[in-house]
Amino acid sequence: MSSAFQFCPRCATALIPREQGGFVRHSCPNQACGYVHWDNPTPVVAAVVEHDGAIVLARNALWPTRFFGLITGFLERNEDPAEAVLREVNEELGLQAHSPSFIGHYTFERMNQLIIAYHVIGEGEIVLNEELSEFKRIAPASARYWPAATGLALRDWLLAQGHDPQPMELPTRS
Numbered sequence: 001m002s003s004a005f006q007f008c009p010r011c012a013t014a015l016i017p018r019e020q021g022g023f024v025r026h027s028c029p030n031q032a033c034g035y036v037h038w039d040n041p042t043p044v045v046a047a048v049v050e051h052d053g054a055i056v057l058a059r060n061a062l063w064p065t066r067f068f069g070l071i072t073g074f075l076e077r078n079e080d081p082a083e084a085v086l087r088e089v090n091e092e093l094g095l096q097a098h099s100p101s102f103i104g105h106y107t108f109e110r111m112n113q114l115i116i117a118y119h120v121i122g123e124g125e126i127v128l129n130e131e132l133s134e135f136k137r138i139a140p141a142s143a144r145y146w147p148a149a150t151g152l153a154l155r156d157w158l159l160a161q162g163h164d165p166q167p168m169e170l171p172t173r174s
Contacts, residue, residue, distance in 0.1 A: 008035045041107070041114040043075040045085040046150045048103065048157045051095065051122040054137035055154075058092065061133040068136055070150040075116070085118045093135070094127030103157050108149035117153030144168040 007014055008028040015026040015037060028035040049056040049071055057068035073088035075081060082100040089097035103117040126135060140163055145155035147167045158165040 005037065008033060010035045039112065041112050043081070044072055044108070044113045044115050045075055045081050045088060046115050046117040046153055047071040047085045047089050047097070047100075048117065048119045048154055049089055049093065049095070049097065049122045050119065050140075051126065051137070053139075055140055055143055056093065056122065056126065056135055056137055058128070058132045058135040060131060068134075069146075070117070070154060072115070072150060081116045082118060085116075085120060089120055089122055092129050092132055093122060094129070095122035095124045097122045103153050103160075106149050106152050113149075115149050115153065117150065117157075119157050 005015075005026075008030070011028060011030050011033045013028050013030045013033065015035075016029050017024045018027050019025075020027075020036070025039070026037045047070055056071070058071060059065070059068045063069075071085075071089050071092050073084065073091070075084050079087075082102070085100050086097045089095050097120040099121050100118040101120075103119055106115040106117060107113070108115055128135060140158060140161060143154065143158055143163070143165055145151040145158065145165050145167055151167075155165050155167075
């Protein structure tokens, strides 16, 4: 349990670990309250964006200078994941994306996220929003993947296209 969430949001009693359904869940010992912190993962969409035959990778303004990744964003309430990925590509890259095809879903344990990944075709001129500081274009045949979460989605898409992608070392945080 994260130190940021130690007390019941309903009655302020300290939460305690209890096993429920094979998982340890933090719950309120106050029987009148009964609160359980389920700690379910947050759904996030990710896009392998193909633009003019290349894959577009972008760097978030808060990331280390050597790290680039897929376009990602949170799924909104009642939003279809395929529509969400098109929205995110438009918001972050300024591209009109179409033809979303599901690649797979992947866990990102460090952030407690469920990544729902798609391949999309992007059209237009790339114009980054304020979240992104730069982008690069990679030929699919030379793309390397990072061995975690969205990198595994890129790997799986590259394999499905007949490529033999190799893993890259994750850069150290600066």
